[in-house]
Amino acid sequence: MSEIRAKIDSLLQPVAADMDLMRGALKQAIRDDSPAVADMVGHVGSFHGKQLRAALVLLVGRASGRDTGEHPRLAAIVELIHLATLVHDDVLDGAEKRRRVACVNSRWDNQTAILLGDFLYSRAFGLSTELASRLPSRLLAKTTSRLCAGEIEQAAQRYNFEQGQVGYERIAAAKTGSLYSAACELGARYDGQDRYGEDDELGRSMASFGEELGLAFQIIDDCLDVVGEEEVVGKSVGTDVEDGKVTLPVLHVYAASDEATRARIRDIYTEPGVEGRARVLREAIDLEPGLTFARQRAEELVDRAMARVEVLPDSPARTTLEAIGDFVLGRNW
């Protein structure tokens, strides 16, 4: 894990100074006079993570030659929104581990985890209202609402084995692609003066780049959840099957199966008292065709995203954006 950390750090070298500023802005934004809040927030601050969304704001800004002195704060806002969703996801998933730090939810109770998430959202929006232009507030409010709607839709589609690839991708794009997209769009469009409007071609292209990358990331994440080992992934796995989330690899296998196999899959998801449903699923069903299909789809999305980066002038930041595509696919790591 610390090897990966070192690799990420070396990859982010072109924006290392701005990443430090971003972390400073983030810390500053979540500071509070209340001792109880300060205590919780300190814990979240140590919740380092990959900070990939923040990095994308900075890298896209740099690679497109449009970064400003406000980009680190902008990146901190995006990261804060992501942190808020993580804190609330922990309540939702009942996940017991996340990045091998006890997650907020198990250290405190659900109650404070909900409130802490709300607090982080409010600080993210608050910080956005201090920027020179209103674009980030507007775009990020829309993004957060799309993200929440995606998660609500996902909850409504639990145990739906017939939602199809299109339904699955619409939800995954909303819940994950949206914030990646906003990060990249803001990185390219933010200049403190709203000079680059909604019809800005580079902004639109970078929004699509982020959306494709985020969707690919979610697909790979879903593959890891169904087959990964906790020690390698660094967070709880198997929670999707446990929670009734039918992800792309399973949808694909289900669609291609005969009725007996379908019934078996449904039973593993739903029968009471099954221990370790993801493991049982792996052992009972050949998931390989679904995993291959999902990985190919992720590769296709990353290829499409990479074509959008190619038009940018050659630079260390652009090279890192290309490497992030490989990182998302778990290639060369």
Added chain:
Amino acid sequence: MSEIRAKIDSLLQPVAADMDLMRGALKQAIRDDSPAVADMVGHVGSFHGKQLRAALVLLVGRASGRDTGEHPRLAAIVELIHLATLVHDDVLDGAEKRRRVACVNSRWDNQTAILLGDFLYSRAFGLSTELASRLPSRLLAKTTSRLCAGEIEQAAQRYNFEQGQVGYERIAAAKTGSLYSAACELGARYDGQDRYGEDDELGRSMASFGEELGLAFQIIDDCLDVVGEEEVVGKSVGTDVEDGKVTLPVLHVYAASDEATRARIRDIYTEPGVEGRARVLREAIDLEPGLTFARQRAEELVDRAMARVEVLPDSPARTTLEAIGDFVLGRNW
């Protein structure tokens, strides 16, 4: 209850047309293409409530002669933030009834209630970013963060019988006074051009008016929770004692009691397996002195708030603001 509804409606007569616009703006703001979201949001829309915070935005705007065509949308934003806190509170309290409509939390599960609250917050912020001036976005982000910090602090002070009146009021002001304060401040200060700055005397005075009114409201609410009947109050009561929240009437009685009585109070809050702790508390302990003290404190706060309204020119809206003081105290109802 419908008698109270009629009384509220007649009281809000001076801003009735704007209240209708407010409700229209609110419905518009929470509309979504996702069927699952639309379904949940429809339920929240029927969750009528007193909409007191929205009314305050409009009444203060009208009474101070500073209302604009954007005030109804502003009021909708404040009400949406309140709705979001209610939805999350339902998860926190595990409250089974709220206004005798099944609350979101029991109709769906915790998971979707958390997401729905997040969705409502994001739509509130989103709507605020569409207003002509940035003041509401800025003030409401700060307010929401203070509100969440207050609730986090409250959770940290559970079972603390020594927090004192000052500690209790600081938390109550943060979690409840803050949004009342923002509603009244925005009602007075918002003009779409940021003409009335932070040093605007009327804006500051109306902020204090709201804070005092909100704090009084919270104190009365806490009195009702410990002694009220569910049928009269129209929502679950006794939840504070159940959740370990030591509110002003109890704090007062505790401070004035001998050690044996204190131990009895602590036991009723904490001993495992006690059924209906609030009822047991009422039967075992004479709470009357604490309730009298708390009600007097609420009256003092309302009196102070009313003095701030007196400086406004006489108008139907001002008369309603005065009547709201009585409403908060449960006088003449």
